[in-house]
Amino acid sequence: MTGGAPCTDRLFVLPSPEELARAAAGxxxxxxxxxxxxLARAGKEAPRIRVALSGGETPRHxxxxxxxxxxxxxxxxxxxxxxxxxxRWVPPGEPLSNRRMLREALLSRAPVPSTNFHPVDTSLPxxxxxxxxxxxxxxxxxxxxxxxxxxxDAILLGIGKDGHTxxxxxxxxxxxxxxxxxxxxxxxxxxxxxxxLTLPVLCAAARVIFLASGREKAExxxxxxxxxxxxxASRVVPARxxxxxxxxxxxxxxxxxxxxxxx
Ligand code: 6PG
Numbered sequence: 406m407t408g409g410a411p412c413t414d415r416l417f418v419l420p421s422p423e424e425l426a427r428a429a430a431g432x433x434x435x436x437x438x439x440x441x442x443x444l445a446r447a448g449k450e451a452p453r454i455r456v457a458l459s460g461g462e463t464p465r466h467x468x469x470x471x472x473x474x475x476x477x478x479x480x481x482x483x484x485x486x487x488x489x490x491x492x493r494w495v496p497p498g499e500p501l502s503n504r505r506m507l508r509e510a511l512l513s514r515a516p517v518p519s520t521n522f523h524p525v526d527t528s529l530p531x532x533x534x535x536x537x538x539x540x541x542x543x544x545x546x547x548x549x550x551x552x553x554x555x556x557x558d559a560i561l562l563g564i565g566k567d568g569h570t571x572x573x574x575x576x577x578x579x580x581x582x583x584x585x586x587x588x589x590x591x592x593x594x595x596x597x598x599x600x601x602l603t604l605p606v607l608c609a610a611a612r613v614i615f616l617a618s619g620r621e622k623a624e625x626x627x628x629x630x631x632x633x634x635x636x637x638a639s640r641v642v643p644a645r646x647x648x649x650x651x652x653x654x655x656x657x658x659x660x661x662x663x664x665x666x667x668x
Pocket of ligand 1: 459460461462463464490491492493503562563564565569570571572593
């Protein structure tokens with residue numbers, strides 16, 4: 406995995422998981438609105454905003470909130486395309502499927518055009534093929550990107566107790582071939598084959614938002630904010646973008662205690 410320049414990250418602490426979810430929905434909305442305005446100023450008539458969403462449980466409520474008022478009517482659903490940060494190699498109806506969570510929380514509730522969701526296809530013969538096809542899809546969406554990697558307008562990430570993010574796990578060998586955008590890995594709890602965006606893709610995003618909720622994330626968040634290099638989440642350092650950490654009070658407890666409110 407590659408390293409990076411000093412972080413331009415910021416930690417925002419919300420009192421409760423509910424307020425964290427509200428803040429996350431508001432942040433996504435803010436990024437999209439800002440981007441739409443910038444594209445309008447540049448004379449783009451049919452803007453296309455690209456947002457990659459993580460799985461796990463933390464984003465669920467934020468996405469549910471995004472599908473409700475006031476966002477339901479004001480969010481530019483036609484313009485926003487959603488992608489997966491990572492997927493567990495299970496059928497899409499399984500409880501462990503990230504696609505299922507995204508469907509339950511957002512896609513089945515909000516008026517997202519079906520053509521605006523771009524899932525990892527886990528019906529393919531295996532995760533390597535799934536990764537290859539997902540990369541192909543992304544390459545058709547982001548032809549010849551500057552810097553060699555796609556620039557998502559926003560990527561929503563979680564943090565595992567062990568400091569993983571996306572499906573990039575601490576201590577896991579970096580098996581991604583140089584320059585690749587998507588790779589197949591095995592890891593996590595439960596340990597499963599997975600398909601994930603690679604670290605350089607996360608680092609190429611315009612805006613990265615990390616969400617952390619609950620006491621069980623406190624040690625990992627402290628380590629990530631301290632820049633502990635062994636933790637994959639701390640290596641997400643956008644070269645031409647920003648990182649924001651949104652955490653509830655329990656997740657931020659150790660980071661705050663050490664006097665690392667923000668930097
Ligand atoms: C996954 C994820 C993963 C997730 C973290 C946090 O497939 O597991 O996308 O990176 O963001 O594991 O998961 P929770 O939000 O469930 O704690």
